[in-house]
Amino acid sequence: MPLEPRHATAAPDSHLRGLRDAVRTLLRLDDDTAVVIRQLNWTTPGHHRQETSISARRMDGRVRHWTLDGPIDQITDNDLRAALIPHPTPRAIAR
Numbered sequence: 001m002p003l004e005p006r007h008a009t010a011a012p013d014s015h016l017r018g019l020r021d022a023v024r025t026l027l028r029l030d031d032d033t034a035v036v037i038r039q040l041n042w043t044t045p046g047h048h049r050q051e052t053s054i055s056a057r058r059m060d061g062r063v064r065h066w067t068l069d070g071p072i073d074q075i076t077d078n079d080l081r082a083a084l085i086p087h088p089t090p091r092a093i094a095r
Contacts, residue, residue, distance in 0.1 A: 015073060022077050023054060026084050032059045039072045054084075 020035045029035065034057040042049040050071040056064045066083050068075055 019054075019072070019075060019080065022080050023056065023084065026080060027056060027064075029056060033057065037072065054080075 016037060019037055023029070023035050023037070024033075034055075036053075036055040036057065038053045040051045040053055042051070052068045052070060052072050052075050054066045054068070068079055068083050070079075
């Protein structure tokens with residue numbers, strides 16, 4: 001049985017490019033690090049969920065990965081900051 005192609009639902013190129021550039025800036029990545037942003041659609045009976053997956057892949061093989069709740073076209077710079085930049089824990093601040 002041949003597989004039918006699925007229609008891609010991609011965010012506008014300018015928004016996706018902006019997210020990629022924001023990831024590069026926030027993480028201070030060099031030009032040799034690949035930034036991959038994908039939208040994942042999870043469907044179970046009676047439930048549909050979308051996630052945005054972000055990976056930073058360095059030339060030395062190290063990979064960092066984040067998953068944000070929601071589709072690519074709804075992810076904002078503030079969402080990226082909250083997910084990608086580590087926040088000190090209250091215990092770390094007290095030291």
